[in-house]
Amino acid sequence: MRGINRGFFVQSDSSSRTLQQFVLLDSGISCFGFPIFMKRCTTDTVSPLKIQINFSQTEMFSESSMAILDIHSRTKEYVEVS
Numbered sequence: 001m002r003g004i005n006r007g008f009f010v011q012s013d014s015s016s017r018t019l020q021q022f023v024l025l026d027s028g029i030s031c032f033g034f035p036i037f038m039k040r041c042t043t044d045t046v047s048p049l050k051i052q053i054n055f056s057q058t059e060m061f062s063e064s065s066m067a068i069l070d071i072h073s074r075t076k077e078y079v080e081v082s
Contacts, residue, residue, distance in 0.1 A: 006039070006049065007038055007051075008036070009035070010037075011035075011037045036049065048080035053077045055075045
């Protein structure tokens with residue numbers, strides 16, 4: 001695990017390495033953006049940022065919600081951003 005974290009989610013809090021959000025999805029297309037902030041002076045600019053996203057689904061919150069994850073769906077995505 002890296003000793004110094006370069007990316008964080010809250011601009012005023014460089015320790016905000018985790019973001020948890022609950023989203024009600026409907027039958028339309030949904031797209032969400034999440035900014036990742038970095039300190040102005042970053043020592044390591046060569047190594048990529050490593051981002052892991054976990055997906056889960058709870059019970060339906062409204063009748064318009066449609067299930068999008070089935071038992072065979074991937075629930076984790078891992079990317080590196082250079």
